[in-house]
Amino acid sequence: MTTLARTVEVSKRYGEVNALDGVSLEIEAGRLVGLLGPNGAGKSTLVNLFVGLRKPTKGLVELLGGNPSDPRVRQGIGVTPQETGLPEALKVGEIVDFVSSHFPKKLDKWELLDRFGLRDLAKRQVGGLSGGQKRRLAVALAFAGRPRIVFLDEPTTGLDVEARRALWEGIRAFHAEGGTVVLTSHYLEEVEALAERVVVIGRGKVLADDTIQAVRGMVGVRRVSLSVAELPELPGVVSAERVEGRHHLLTPDSDRLVLDLVASGVAFADLEISPATLEDAFLAITSKETVDV
Numbered sequence: 001m002t003t004l005a006r007t008v009e010v011s012k013r014y015g016e017v018n019a020l021d022g023v024s025l026e027i028e029a030g031r032l033v034g035l036l037g038p039n040g041a042g043k044s045t046l047v048n049l050f051v052g053l054r055k056p057t058k059g060l061v062e063l064l065g066g067n068p069s070d071p072r073v074r075q076g077i078g079v080t081p082q083e084t085g086l087p088e089a090l091k092v093g094e095i096v097d098f099v100s101s102h103f104p105k106k107l108d109k110w111e112l113l114d115r116f117g118l119r120d121l122a123k124r125q126v127g128g129l130s131g132g133q134k135r136r137l138a139v140a141l142a143f144a145g146r147p148r149i150v151f152l153d154e155p156t157t158g159l160d161v162e163a164r165r166a167l168w169e170g171i172r173a174f175h176a177e178g179g180t181v182v183l184t185s186h187y188l189e190e191v192e193a194l195a196e197r198v199v200v201i202g203r204g205k206v207l208a209d210d211t212i213q214a215v216r217g218m219v220g221v222r223r224v225s226l227s228v229a230e231l232p233e234l235p236g237v238v239s240a241e242r243v244e245g246r247h248h249l250l251t252p253d254s255d256r257l258v259l260d261l262v263a264s265g266v267a268f269a270d271l272e273i274s275p276a277t278l279e280d281a282f283l284a285i286t287s288k289e290t291v292d293v
Protein backbone atom coordinates (compact mmCIF):
# COMPACT_ATOMS: atom_id res chain seq x y z
CA MET A 1 0.00 0.00 0.00
CA THR A 2 1.31 3.47 -0.85
CA THR A 3 2.44 5.60 2.07
CA LEU A 4 1.37 9.23 1.66
CA ALA A 5 2.93 10.65 4.79
CA ARG A 6 5.32 9.39 7.40
CA THR A 7 7.44 10.38 10.34
CA VAL A 8 10.52 8.46 11.38
CA GLU A 9 11.69 8.87 14.99
CA VAL A 10 10.48 12.45 15.04
CA SER A 11 10.99 14.68 18.06
CA LYS A 12 9.96 18.29 18.48
CA ARG A 13 11.02 20.57 21.29
CA TYR A 14 9.73 24.03 22.03
CA GLY A 15 12.39 25.32 24.43
CA GLU A 16 12.02 23.15 27.50
CA VAL A 17 8.85 21.43 26.28
CA ASN A 18 9.25 18.06 24.59
CA ALA A 19 6.10 18.14 22.45
CA LEU A 20 6.94 14.97 20.48
CA ASP A 21 9.40 12.30 21.44
CA GLY A 22 10.49 9.67 18.89
CA VAL A 23 7.23 9.37 16.93
CA SER A 24 7.22 7.01 13.92
CA LEU A 25 3.98 6.82 11.93
CA GLU A 26 2.94 5.90 8.42
CA ILE A 27 -0.25 7.16 6.82
CA GLU A 28 -1.28 4.86 3.99
CA ALA A 29 -3.32 5.92 0.96
CA GLY A 30 -7.08 5.60 1.39
CA ARG A 31 -7.05 5.44 5.19
CA LEU A 32 -8.97 7.59 7.63
CA VAL A 33 -6.77 7.95 10.68
CA GLY A 34 -7.82 9.55 13.96
CA LEU A 35 -5.21 11.15 16.21
CA LEU A 36 -6.53 11.09 19.74
CA GLY A 37 -5.01 12.46 22.91
CA PRO A 38 -5.52 14.82 25.83
CA ASN A 39 -4.77 18.55 25.71
CA GLY A 40 -1.10 19.18 25.09
CA ALA A 41 -0.42 15.58 23.96
CA GLY A 42 1.29 16.75 20.76
CA LYS A 43 -1.47 16.18 18.15
CA SER A 44 -1.36 19.65 16.60
CA THR A 45 2.42 19.61 16.61
CA LEU A 46 2.35 16.34 14.67
CA VAL A 47 -0.12 17.74 12.11
CA ASN A 48 1.97 20.92 11.78
CA LEU A 49 5.06 18.82 11.06
CA PHE A 50 3.21 16.75 8.46
CA VAL A 51 1.98 19.86 6.62
CA GLY A 52 5.30 21.70 6.77
CA LEU A 53 4.27 24.47 9.19
CA ARG A 54 6.95 23.33 11.65
CA LYS A 55 10.25 21.50 11.33
CA PRO A 56 11.24 18.59 13.56
CA THR A 57 14.05 19.02 16.08
CA LYS A 58 15.11 15.45 15.25
CA GLY A 59 13.98 12.79 12.78
CA LEU A 60 12.42 12.73 9.34
CA VAL A 61 9.03 13.87 8.02
CA GLU A 62 7.99 12.89 4.51
CA LEU A 63 4.87 14.06 2.70
CA LEU A 64 3.79 12.66 -0.69
CA GLY A 65 7.30 11.33 -1.13
CA GLY A 66 8.88 14.76 -0.64
CA ASN A 67 9.66 17.47 1.85
CA PRO A 68 6.59 19.02 3.54
CA SER A 69 8.11 22.49 3.34
CA ASP A 70 8.22 22.29 -0.48
CA PRO A 71 5.24 24.31 -1.86
CA ARG A 72 4.88 21.89 -4.80
CA VAL A 73 4.42 19.01 -2.37
CA ARG A 74 1.89 21.02 -0.39
CA GLN A 75 -0.26 21.46 -3.53
CA GLY A 76 -1.35 17.85 -3.05
CA ILE A 77 -2.73 18.31 0.45
CA GLY A 78 -5.68 19.97 2.16
CA VAL A 79 -5.45 21.46 5.63
CA THR A 80 -7.77 22.96 8.22
CA PRO A 81 -5.84 24.31 11.17
CA GLN A 82 -7.42 24.75 14.61
CA GLU A 83 -7.71 28.52 14.12
CA THR A 84 -9.08 29.81 10.85
CA GLY A 85 -9.16 33.40 9.65
CA LEU A 86 -11.30 33.92 6.54
CA PRO A 87 -11.73 37.27 4.71
CA GLU A 88 -14.96 38.70 6.16
CA ALA A 89 -15.95 40.79 3.14
CA LEU A 90 -16.05 37.93 0.63
CA LYS A 91 -19.11 35.79 -0.02
CA VAL A 92 -18.96 32.05 0.68
CA GLY A 93 -19.13 31.18 -3.05
CA GLU A 94 -16.40 33.72 -3.84
CA ILE A 95 -14.06 32.25 -1.26
CA VAL A 96 -14.61 28.77 -2.69
CA ASP A 97 -13.84 30.13 -6.20
CA PHE A 98 -10.76 31.93 -4.92
CA VAL A 99 -9.32 28.94 -3.09
CA SER A 100 -10.21 26.52 -5.93
CA SER A 101 -8.46 28.74 -8.49
CA HIS A 102 -5.12 27.76 -6.94
CA PHE A 103 -5.57 24.10 -7.82
CA PRO A 104 -5.42 22.38 -11.20
CA LYS A 105 -7.93 19.61 -10.34
CA LYS A 106 -10.55 21.50 -8.38
CA LEU A 107 -13.79 20.01 -7.08
CA ASP A 108 -16.95 21.53 -8.59
CA LYS A 109 -18.04 24.45 -6.40
CA TRP A 110 -21.63 23.29 -5.94
CA GLU A 111 -20.58 19.75 -5.23
CA LEU A 112 -18.26 21.03 -2.52
CA LEU A 113 -20.96 23.26 -1.02
CA ASP A 114 -23.48 20.41 -1.12
CA ARG A 115 -21.13 17.95 0.51
CA PHE A 116 -20.72 20.21 3.52
CA GLY A 117 -24.31 21.49 3.65
CA LEU A 118 -23.29 25.02 2.59
CA ARG A 119 -25.27 25.53 -0.64
CA ASP A 120 -27.83 27.84 1.01
CA LEU A 121 -25.03 30.06 2.32
CA ALA A 122 -23.25 30.55 -1.03
CA LYS A 123 -24.33 34.19 -1.36
CA ARG A 124 -23.77 35.15 2.27
CA GLN A 125 -20.82 37.31 3.33
CA VAL A 126 -18.38 35.42 5.53
CA GLY A 127 -18.49 38.22 8.13
CA GLY A 128 -22.18 37.44 8.67
CA LEU A 129 -21.76 33.70 9.26
CA SER A 130 -21.99 32.13 12.69
CA GLY A 131 -18.84 30.67 14.22
CA GLY A 132 -20.02 27.16 13.38
CA GLN A 133 -20.80 28.07 9.74
CA LYS A 134 -17.33 29.62 9.35
CA ARG A 135 -15.79 26.49 10.75
CA ARG A 136 -17.73 24.33 8.29
CA LEU A 137 -16.59 26.52 5.41
CA ALA A 138 -12.96 26.36 6.57
CA VAL A 139 -13.11 22.56 6.65
CA ALA A 140 -14.84 22.40 3.25
CA LEU A 141 -12.05 24.53 1.72
CA ALA A 142 -9.50 21.87 2.66
CA PHE A 143 -11.19 19.65 0.04
CA ALA A 144 -11.46 22.25 -2.76
CA GLY A 145 -8.36 21.17 -4.68
CA ARG A 146 -9.16 17.42 -4.69
CA PRO A 147 -6.18 16.77 -2.39
CA ARG A 148 -4.60 13.35 -2.06
CA ILE A 149 -4.49 13.72 1.69
CA VAL A 150 -6.34 16.03 4.09
CA PHE A 151 -5.24 17.03 7.59
CA LEU A 152 -8.01 18.25 9.86
CA ASP A 153 -7.04 19.57 13.28
CA GLU A 154 -10.12 19.33 15.49
CA PRO A 155 -12.48 20.00 12.60
CA THR A 156 -15.72 20.04 14.56
CA THR A 157 -14.74 21.95 17.70
CA GLY A 158 -17.54 24.30 18.70
CA LEU A 159 -20.09 22.82 16.28
CA ASP A 160 -23.54 21.65 17.27
CA VAL A 161 -24.61 18.07 16.58
CA GLU A 162 -26.25 18.85 13.23
CA ALA A 163 -23.29 20.84 11.90
CA ARG A 164 -20.92 18.15 13.10
CA ARG A 165 -22.88 15.50 11.23
CA ALA A 166 -22.86 17.64 8.07
CA LEU A 167 -19.07 17.78 8.32
CA TRP A 168 -18.82 14.05 8.92
CA GLU A 169 -20.82 13.47 5.72
CA GLY A 170 -18.40 15.66 3.73
CA ILE A 171 -15.38 13.88 5.17
CA ARG A 172 -16.96 10.46 4.52
CA ALA A 173 -17.76 11.37 0.90
CA PHE A 174 -14.11 12.25 0.30
CA HIS A 175 -12.91 9.08 1.97
CA ALA A 176 -15.42 6.93 0.04
CA GLU A 177 -13.78 8.14 -3.18
CA GLY A 178 -10.42 6.86 -1.93
CA GLY A 179 -9.27 10.07 -0.20
CA THR A 180 -6.92 9.90 2.76
CA VAL A 181 -7.70 11.78 5.96
CA VAL A 182 -5.82 12.46 9.17
CA LEU A 183 -7.92 14.11 11.83
CA THR A 184 -7.39 15.09 15.41
CA SER A 185 -10.30 15.26 17.73
CA HIS A 186 -11.28 15.61 21.35
CA TYR A 187 -14.59 13.96 20.53
CA LEU A 188 -14.10 10.28 20.99
CA GLU A 189 -17.40 9.51 19.32
CA GLU A 190 -16.12 11.42 16.31
CA VAL A 191 -13.07 9.21 15.96
CA GLU A 192 -15.26 6.19 16.61
CA ALA A 193 -17.74 7.32 13.92
CA LEU A 194 -15.16 8.17 11.24
CA ALA A 195 -11.78 6.57 11.67
CA GLU A 196 -10.60 3.06 10.82
CA ARG A 197 -7.37 3.47 12.66
CA VAL A 198 -6.72 5.27 15.91
CA VAL A 199 -3.38 6.62 17.02
CA VAL A 200 -3.45 7.48 20.71
CA ILE A 201 -0.91 10.15 21.60
CA GLY A 202 0.08 11.05 25.13
CA ARG A 203 2.98 13.16 26.33
CA GLY A 204 4.50 13.31 22.87
CA LYS A 205 4.56 9.53 22.35
CA VAL A 206 2.43 7.05 20.43
CA LEU A 207 0.67 5.02 23.13
CA ALA A 208 -1.44 2.91 20.80
CA ASP A 209 -1.84 2.58 17.04
CA ASP A 210 -4.52 0.17 15.87
CA THR A 211 -8.16 -0.28 14.93
CA ILE A 212 -10.71 1.06 17.40
CA GLN A 213 -11.66 -2.47 18.37
CA ALA A 214 -8.05 -3.45 18.92
CA VAL A 215 -7.35 -0.35 21.00
CA ARG A 216 -10.31 -1.27 23.19
CA GLY A 217 -9.18 -4.91 23.36
CA MET A 218 -5.59 -3.92 24.06
CA VAL A 219 -6.42 -2.44 27.41
CA GLY A 220 -9.07 -5.10 27.99
CA VAL A 221 -10.88 -3.06 30.60
CA ARG A 222 -14.56 -3.44 31.36
CA ARG A 223 -16.87 -0.90 32.89
CA VAL A 224 -18.70 -1.92 36.05
CA SER A 225 -21.46 0.48 37.09
CA LEU A 226 -23.46 0.26 40.30
CA SER A 227 -25.41 2.23 42.84
CA VAL A 228 -24.02 2.05 46.34
CA ALA A 229 -24.07 4.43 49.30
CA GLU A 230 -20.40 3.98 50.10
CA LEU A 231 -17.98 2.14 47.84
CA PRO A 232 -15.57 -0.18 49.69
CA GLU A 233 -11.91 -0.33 48.70
CA LEU A 234 -11.61 -2.80 45.79
CA PRO A 235 -8.43 -4.16 44.24
CA GLY A 236 -7.91 -4.07 40.45
CA VAL A 237 -9.77 -0.82 39.76
CA VAL A 238 -7.99 1.18 37.05
CA SER A 239 -10.18 4.23 37.42
CA ALA A 240 -13.34 5.22 39.26
CA GLU A 241 -15.79 8.06 38.93
CA ARG A 242 -19.11 8.96 40.50
CA VAL A 243 -21.83 10.48 38.34
CA GLU A 244 -25.21 11.39 39.85
CA GLY A 245 -24.93 8.86 42.65
CA ARG A 246 -23.74 5.98 40.42
CA HIS A 247 -20.22 4.64 40.55
CA HIS A 248 -18.46 3.71 37.31
CA LEU A 249 -15.38 1.54 37.74
CA LEU A 250 -12.91 0.31 35.13
CA THR A 251 -11.20 -3.00 35.71
CA PRO A 252 -9.34 -5.61 33.66
CA ASP A 253 -11.13 -8.38 35.63
CA SER A 254 -14.84 -7.63 36.14
CA ASP A 255 -15.61 -11.14 37.51
CA ARG A 256 -13.08 -10.66 40.27
CA LEU A 257 -14.39 -7.19 41.04
CA VAL A 258 -17.95 -8.48 41.43
CA LEU A 259 -16.77 -11.34 43.71
CA ASP A 260 -14.85 -8.83 45.86
CA LEU A 261 -17.88 -6.57 45.95
CA VAL A 262 -20.14 -9.39 47.15
CA ALA A 263 -17.53 -10.53 49.69
CA SER A 264 -17.34 -7.01 51.12
CA GLY A 265 -20.99 -7.37 52.20
CA VAL A 266 -21.90 -3.86 51.03
CA ALA A 267 -25.50 -3.29 49.84
CA PHE A 268 -25.37 -2.41 46.14
CA ALA A 269 -28.00 -2.22 43.39
CA ASP A 270 -28.38 -2.01 39.58
CA LEU A 271 -25.07 -3.66 38.75
CA GLU A 272 -24.12 -3.33 35.06
CA ILE A 273 -21.07 -4.67 33.27
CA SER A 274 -20.30 -3.39 29.78
CA PRO A 275 -17.39 -3.43 27.32
CA ALA A 276 -15.05 -0.47 27.48
CA THR A 277 -15.81 2.44 25.20
CA LEU A 278 -13.01 4.07 23.27
CA GLU A 279 -12.93 6.73 25.96
CA ASP A 280 -12.43 4.10 28.63
CA ALA A 281 -9.62 2.48 26.64
CA PHE A 282 -8.02 5.84 26.05
CA LEU A 283 -8.12 6.81 29.73
CA ALA A 284 -6.70 3.46 30.77
CA ILE A 285 -3.81 3.74 28.28
CA THR A 286 -2.94 7.29 29.27
CA SER A 287 -3.18 6.57 33.00
CA LYS A 288 -0.96 3.49 32.55
CA GLU A 289 1.59 5.83 30.98
CA THR A 290 1.33 8.10 34.02
CA VAL A 291 1.96 5.15 36.37
CA ASP A 292 4.94 3.92 34.32
CA VAL A 293 6.69 7.29 34.36
Ligand SMILES: Nc1ncnc2c1ncn2[C@@H]1O[C@H](COP(=O)(O)OP(=O)(O)OP(=O)(O)O)[C@@H](O)[C@H]1O
Pocket residue numbers: 014015017018019037038039040041042043044045046
Ligand atom coordinates in the same frame (compact mmCIF):
# COMPACT_ATOMS: atom_id res chain seq x y z
N1 LIG B 1 4.64 27.32 19.76
C1 LIG B 1 4.82 26.69 20.90
N2 LIG B 1 5.71 27.14 21.81
C2 LIG B 1 5.91 26.49 22.98
N3 LIG B 1 5.27 25.37 23.34
C3 LIG B 1 4.38 24.87 22.48
C4 LIG B 1 4.10 25.50 21.22
N4 LIG B 1 3.17 24.77 20.57
C5 LIG B 1 2.87 23.73 21.38
N5 LIG B 1 3.59 23.79 22.53
C6 LIG B 1 3.55 22.82 23.64
O1 LIG B 1 3.79 21.54 23.10
C7 LIG B 1 2.95 20.55 23.72
C8 LIG B 1 2.10 19.87 22.65
O2 LIG B 1 1.16 20.83 22.17
P1 LIG B 1 0.13 20.50 20.98
O3 LIG B 1 -0.59 21.77 20.67
O4 LIG B 1 0.84 19.81 19.89
O5 LIG B 1 -0.84 19.46 21.71
P2 LIG B 1 -2.29 18.98 21.29
O6 LIG B 1 -2.32 17.52 21.56
O7 LIG B 1 -2.62 19.42 19.92
O8 LIG B 1 -3.19 19.75 22.34
P3 LIG B 1 -4.69 20.33 22.17
O9 LIG B 1 -5.57 19.14 22.12
O10 LIG B 1 -4.86 21.12 23.43
O11 LIG B 1 -4.73 21.17 20.94
C9 LIG B 1 2.16 21.32 24.77
O12 LIG B 1 2.83 21.19 25.99
C10 LIG B 1 2.19 22.75 24.28
O13 LIG B 1 2.08 23.65 25.37
